[in-house]
Amino acid sequence: MSYTFEIDGECVWDPSLRTGQWYLASAEAAAAFLGCQTGLTPQEDGTCTVNFATFRVFVDAVLQFYSSTRHPVQHALTRGLLLTSLVILERGGGAITPRSPREEEVISAAVEFSRAM
Structure with a gap:
């Protein structure tokens, strides 16, 4: 059994x-913590x-939270959610331009991570 994620009727992750x-x-937990919608x-x-527009804002908020610190535990807790979200966003036709080397690193890692999805 699977749990398909769809953007405009198109499967972006299964x-x-x-x-x-x-x-x-x-x-949903991250969105509640960050004060936004998923x-x-x-x-x-x-x-x-x-909802692509809302999801894009959510992914950007998670990325900003991730890159706001060098704390290794915060990075570890956030990274899986962020990588998965970046792949879904990319598969839906969107991308986020990195604003820092830390953001550039995690966005690049999502490309490799997408092979597992």
């Missing part, structure tokens, strides 16, 4: 059910629709 649910729960809406049919 993880296993539990992986998709874990990502969604993590994204743009992710779970559907009754077992898919999750992505």
